[in-house]
Amino acid sequence: MDNNEIKNLLINALSPQEVYVTCNGNHVQVIIVCEQFIGISNVKKQQVVYAPLMKYIVNSRIHSLSIKALTPKEWQFYYKLNTL
Template identity: 50%
Template sequence: METAQIEQILQDALKLDEVIVKGDGSHYEVIAVSEIFDGMSRVKKQQTIYAPLMEHIASNAIHALSIKAFTPDEWARNKKLMSLS
């Protein structure tokens, strides 16, 4: 499965502000940014990302998925901290 396909599935389902997918084969990392994550627990954020991808996980097109989900404010802070290190 191509990273662009995963990005499109997530964008269509969740209307994210930003989505970045890295990986190859069947192991991927997703960074998702949206206000929908505001107030959600880490588990709920992951469930929200997993939901539109479940058929691809079930078919083993996606075997491993690392998820980082942020609100726009959290993402801005995270990017600032990464640039400082």
Template identity: 45%
Template sequence: MDCTLIEEILTAALGLEEVHVSSDGSHYKVIAVGECFDGMSRVKQQQAIYGPLSEQIASGELHALTIKTFTPTQWKREKLFNMPG
């Protein structure tokens, strides 16, 4: 599955400020940044990402997903540690 398509699906569904998707074969890593995560539990944040992608996950087109979520404030602090150099 194309990383850009995943980014578009998540941005449209959640109104994210930033989303970065990378792929290592069949394993995908998602870094999502948005105010929508403020005050959400870690489980709810994961569910927020899985929801818009449920069709792709159910079809087997997308599996092995690692998710990291941040509010914009958290992202300013964490960006250096999470973006590939």
């Protein structure tokens, strides 16, 4: 799978405010910002992101998946922290 394919899947499924995808073969890193994450645990955020990608994980098109799932407020803090 490529970056755009995964990004489009997540956009269609979750309507995030921001989504960044990096693929290295079947190893995928996702940073996703979504209002849907407000008030839910980190584990639940991970589950929400895994759901639309599960069939690709099961058939090994995605072997490993690293997720940073953030609310818009968390994103502002994360973005500022990582751009200083």
